[in-house]
Amino acid sequence: MSVTAAAGFRAIGVTAGLKDSGKPDLALVVSDGPDRTGAAVFTSNRVVGAPVKLSRAHIADGVARAIVFNSGGANVCTGERGLADAAATAERAARVLDLDARDVLVASTGLIGEYLPMDRLLKGIDDAAPQLGSTAEAAERAAEAIMTTDTVSKQAHARGEGYTVGGMAKGAGMLAPGMATMLAVITTDAAISPEAAQAALAEAVRTTFNRVDSDGCMSTSDTVVLLASGAAGTRPSAKEFTQTLHSVCADLARALVADAEGASHDIQLTVTGAHSEAAAEAVARTVSRSNLFKTAIFGNDPNWGRILAEVGTVPEEVAAFDPDDLDVTINGIMVCRGGGAHEPRERVDLAAHREVQILIDLGAGGHEATIWTNDLTHDYIHENSAYST
């Protein structure tokens, strides 16, 4: 159960023939109301695909009824023709679903700089529409159709007080602030205003999807959409709804990390003792992007020196700390205390578990933040050097 867990939604995934592999590559998610609330968060990249441009315009009024996903082509750097293709996609879905095209969003993922085979894509929409359903199987087929290098589909749901939130996502590697190459749709049957939906989504994304930083690369296509049908008739408080939404986003974000391309370790990097949450996040993100640190973890080497060297590159105006106050704890062993060696690094066992927990205490305040990242492995090099060839 994911996007069909909440009442008032139908979904499906089909093979339109966009992928050479013949695997499912087109998904529809439709909100049957009675509400037609929509909210979205997009990549902060300045180079964005035609689907992001179109969807930004269509969601501006807080209304959305359906979303068309395709894998097998990102429709990015495709100029006027790409924009026309995205518009034609929304129009075809609107026609077969009897909606206004302005209430249809589009999200695409795949290679940049190539045109979509529109004849196959439009025929895929025609094929998909009659198969739409509200079963768990229909949701599973939708979640599979948005996969690219993902090895598993990502689905999650949670129950609030009198309503349900469910969602699906795709993404594996290329995950960075601004949700790189990550597409997700969250559905809920709660009754919620467009403004409340947007505020809740922005807050939930900020501390979940945007705290995943697998390889520091930000995509041109990232999209997270929230559709609210109101079918449950429940009107939750903003705080309670945001918590439920956060829990679904957190589950999906964690699943993205676990499926990052070629990773052998998931790394939870928590920075404490910061003078602000932003400072803690900046330090954690800086460390998460160090190739030397990430290769050390791949080698099961608790190399705290590389962590300190990376922390030291954060400018003073971004994060206050005294280098002689830094503590580093890896999987429960404080290997560095006060900027120098403490417990023997041999006590840290990195090989035993996929998950690695790293705590960096700046000793400069009471705020903290966590970034999830992955190690840098031979499989990452392999997958990403061969992707488009």
Add this chain to the structure above:
Amino acid sequence: MSVTAAAGFRAIGVTAGLKDSGKPDLALVVSDGPDRTGAAVFTSNRVVGAPVKLSRAHIADGVARAIVFNSGGANVCTGERGLADAAATAERAARVLDLDARDVLVASTGLIGEYLPMDRLLKGIDDAAPQLGSTAEAAERAAEAIMTTDTVSKQAHARGEGYTVGGMAKGAGMLAPGMATMLAVITTDAAISPEAAQAALAEAVRTTFNRVDSDGCMSTSDTVVLLASGAAGTRPSAKEFTQTLHSVCADLARALVADAEGASHDIQLTVTGAHSEAAAEAVARTVSRSNLFKTAIFGNDPNWGRILAEVGTVPEEVAAFDPDDLDVTINGIMVCRGGGAHEPRERVDLAAHREVQILIDLGAGGHEATIWTNDLTHDYIHENSAYST
């Protein structure tokens, strides 16, 4: 010929037993004057080793007579004991060379967080001093003794009008702005004031060592020292001296790139059409740090979409450009024009040469900058996951 190419300098490298391999690991470079001008540029990392702290203090007066290099241990994150060890190193060199300890600099490279075996290091200084010489062989031995993961020693020299500049450097991988894990000493027999020496060195480093960004990681120990003996009796203009110094620094920086850990391609990333040099540098540096871009080059894949996706992450306040104006040329083939596909990517042959030339035209002004980087390879992962274990 490198550090002994200019008149008034002696050098040597010996095996002090700091490295398990038994290879040379301690070097001395001594200026015999008549001038005793010194200048230096250090890492901008906030976490710095004891040798950087000591050398910063000793060079503050613009006077330096000798520098002690050791590989086999960085003396970083070693607290008060590390500072005392660095001071003892300078004092021992001063005693055997009959100098003031405040005129001796120290530079160390190797693992972080471990104490140096001071008995062996001090005995190494005693052994080295009587062997100091001004031959090319003495300089070669010094250049070899500062190597860590380097596969070749790096030396360069250039002739100015009536004087000579020579230098040696160590570094391979871990090269980033602020000269990560890079040690270098440049010698000249020109007569030059401390202020002029510092200004010339800062300018030369800015556009050479600091434009090398192999893996985005910045070290805690980077040091570039300039010693001027005045033995040639020539007093060059600031402009002419800076040019000669720049040429030696550029040769050494290029040698560092060519020897980066595990790289199969050297990548020259030039950004043109920027509204300022700083904007061009920021865009080039951002692209140079993209693991997706760097793995694509390893795969000989001219994936310009990954370049555009990375350019798009540079904030507007840092670099002005319109995404629809971006051109990308790879090895002479303009694969992207006006933000979209142009010449077929199949025309780009990346496999034929180690060097790759990438031009990104922002179409937003008349400034440019170049960053040198490397591709991201299996060998990089191998070397850096196994380094300390």
